[in-house]
Amino acid sequence: MDCMVNNSSVPDLTGKRALVTGGSRGIGADVVRRLLDAGASVLTTSRTPVDDLPDGAHYLRADVATAEGTEQLARETLAHFGGLDILVNNAGAARAFPEGIGAIPDKDWQGALDSNYLPAVRLTSALLPSLIEAPDAAIVNISSGVTLGVSPPLAHYAAAKAALEAYSKALAAELAPKDVRVNVVIPGNVTTPGADLIRQTMADAYGFPVETIAQSIPLGRNGVPSDIAEAVLFLVSPRASWITGSQLVVDGGQQIAT
Template identity: 55%
Template sequence: MTSTARELDGKRALVTGGSRGLGAAIAQRLIDEGATVLAAARSATPDTPAGAKFVTADLRTPEGVRALADTALEQLGGVDILVDNAGAARVFGEGSGTIPDEEWRDALDINFLAAVRLDAALLPQMRERGSGVIVHISSAVTLDPPGQFLHYAAAKGALSTYSRGLAIEQAPHGVRVHAISPGNVASPGADVARRDLAASFGVDPSTVESKAPLGRGGVPGDVAELVGFLVSDRASWITGRDFIIDGGEFPRG
């Protein structure tokens, strides 16, 4: 008799930035494997998975993060899988010296501190159960950061470093922590950033598209597949790594 069980049956997941692009693809991948998913974002879009619960959230403030954590615990009864995917920043064509203080603060709030705050709010119930998985969506731009986007790259770099430390701290409590650093993946936010970077260099947008040795740019499903593996029991002996998924494009240290 063939089993119809899926590997995430019974799991409860929260995906931030889950209304479009990477977040929507990740939410759908988790749903496909049986998880109950709460997607959080500023607003729903036509790309928000129909099978997900949705909640409006503002992750730029401690109060907004706390409200989301409370809503997730109320609606899901607990969170087994947390995917910190929310992220955004504007390109400043004249370089890092023209990035205003408020943009640096905003980049840190949404790309780094939102994850720190949400993790802190949801970790206690994971530790109490002795299980849980946290995935931070960082960025391969940290490997070759342009000055025009340095506030974003710096915030994501902080997220990657934090992920490693949190993984070591939480491992004895049964909680696994991963970072994923996507390269040139097609998504609404990334597409705008690439267009604006091209404009700042005065070049055609095609020149900042993926030059991956594998011969194509990434799609959200590529990242979602990696997330699906890392949150499953198949990855039960993996924690504390930053997985670069870029088709081999970015330089390694």
């Protein structure tokens, strides 16, 4: 069956109901803006409330790193929208241990899973009946380019994101017959409050200027949140109606750098 695709520069998401986790800053905030611009209704969340959310975004305070937090968020999302078409699991957090893998405490291995993997699993499970009911529903999970390379100081974070990627593929296979698409976006180094701090920590610990990270990227710069939000917008839109189970790397060519 042919899919209706309009030719304007922004896909039309009018009538779509979207939940974006971690939309208070960085990549998530730009995803929220893009979805609103495309006509979707958007609900977003973070642990720390902010007062400069884009006009039209609905905000709920929640900690998605706990089972109670995701349960509450799923319940309140359905109470607000009555259903859901788009889920973007963006919230995530990392702390670098420049001393290496042996210095990563047990609680941080668990914390990496709690912050970067389990929120997507729990939210998806809680919201699945609504997503299956919605026509052309889409899930996008935000991973990290750290799964494509090797970074001992972030081994716990990389392991959690790798779990997210494996889970997303299995979910995509199971949900394809139910018309729910599941894709992963893999960002490289993107300028955001959270990631800038990690890069600075690593640069300070190893004694290199932080600018060398951007200089080592084939396309010559760090990404900006809109580079990632553009990919998310595409993947949740009807323009990607034949794409599921994919991993879209958006990293300025970092994965092919020698």
